[in-house]
Amino acid sequence: MRPEVAAALGAGFLGGEWTEDGLLASGARVIGRRPQWLRQLAAQVVAAYPDAPRDRPRELAAAVASLPAAAKARRTRALRWTPTPTAMGRNRWALPVLDGLDDLAALLDVTQAELDWFADPKRWAREAAVAPLQHYRVAHRVASSGAIRVLEAPKPRLKRIQRLLLDEVLDRIPPHDAARGFRPGGSVARYAAPHAGRATVLHLDLEAFFASVTVGRVYGVWRTAGYPEPVAHLLAGLTTTVLPRAAWRTLPRPADPGLHDAHWRLGRRLAAPHLPQGAPTSPALANLAAYRLDLRLTALAEAWGGRYTRYADDLALSSDRGWGAGTSRLVTAVTEVVRDEGFRLNPLKTAVMRRGERQHLAGLVVNEHPRVARAEVDRLRAILHNCRVHGPSTQNRAAVPAFAEHLRGRVAWVAQHDPARGERLLEAWRAVDWER
Secondary structure (H helix, E strand, O other): OOOHHHHHHHHHHHOOOOOOHHHHHHHHHHHHHOHHHHHHHHHHHHHHOOOOOOOOHHHHHHHHHOOHHHHOOOOOOOOOOOOOOOOOOOOOOOOOOOOOHHHHHHHHOOOOHHHHHHHOOHOOOOOOOOHHOEEEEEEEHHHHOOOOOEEEOOOOHHHHHHHHHHHHHHOOOOOOOOOOOOOOOOHHHHHHHHOOOOOOEEEEEOOOOHHHHHHHHHHHHHHHOOOHHHHHHHHHHOOOOOOOHHHHHHHOOOOOHHHHHHHHHHHHHHOOOOOOOOOOOHHHHHHHHHHHHHHHHHHHHHHHHEEEEEEEEEEEEOOOOOHHHHHHHHHHHHHHHHOOOOEEEEEHEEEEEEEEEOEEEOOEEEOOOOOOOOHHHHHHHHHHHHHHHHHHHHHHOOOOOHHHHHHHHHHHHHHHOHHHHHHHHHHHOOOOOOOO
């Protein structure tokens, strides 16, 4: 059966009564006759779908084409094809109801033409060489490891759309409990606290986390939320992107040859539709796309007598008694789960930290309870002292913009995890004449 005939029959089926006789009548209107194979096809469709899949017209068309009776309709043509309105599937989180593209356009306050423009379903942005045709501004920074991080920030109108999707939809969908970052109530402290005072802490890092989340995974998140196929496809397009070839050519390679392979893999990921690092929707979507990863690693950690949490691309496992010689086998098991779920570990950042040495996660020391390292507190205290004695300009050697606010943020970071030390640092900050 031709794909266009299967799509027309599927649309006709969805527009009529969902019974064997109803599908037969609907199909006859589409092809203009009632051959014996159509009755067989109607029976096979009802057997495969006891309820009408009104949120899955594309899936239904593919199923129709694959059923045994369809093989007898190779020369059949569709005389009429009226697309049937879709409907939202199971809405378990009480999300905004979006039965079709009209509803999506109304929610986002854009036209359907603008929906297609921003979603870029044909991924024209890959070849776009001029800024007006690109929806993202591309920048980069060099990480402390020497790796190149690519930032893709949406332009204002697309950013407004993504912010609305985050506030109205994504923030209502709960990620796995092990995901402790980029969610309501999440924090670095919540990520690190389960591993405080443990015999062994294992830290691992996911390579190019956002870029590894493909458009297929993002589409799956929107479908799991209950949105019908056409809506989920547009939502996936609105929240993913491809890096223009011209932009990739302008990015530097890491200075360390040992990072060149990872940089090449990054380029391959960015060339395909992926979550952009810099979009407001990406952290929440990455958490939801990693749900199975979190589920499996939680079960793995428990099977090994440990705990597991994740903060963005940082994975942490810990044990009260330690794993001894079995630690390497646990790392291998984690590596296999990560790979099976479509991600990859950065082996350069794997660390096994045992009691008696400094155990740190996401900038916090967790040997006893999560706190900022004493060396960082002492360094900040010295900077504030010198700012008061010699003037702030003498300490801002890196020409950090808004230096006072920058230091105030570092003080707040300490106070969040150690209120007493934070209050003393805040007093020192207030004692500085920031106009000097």
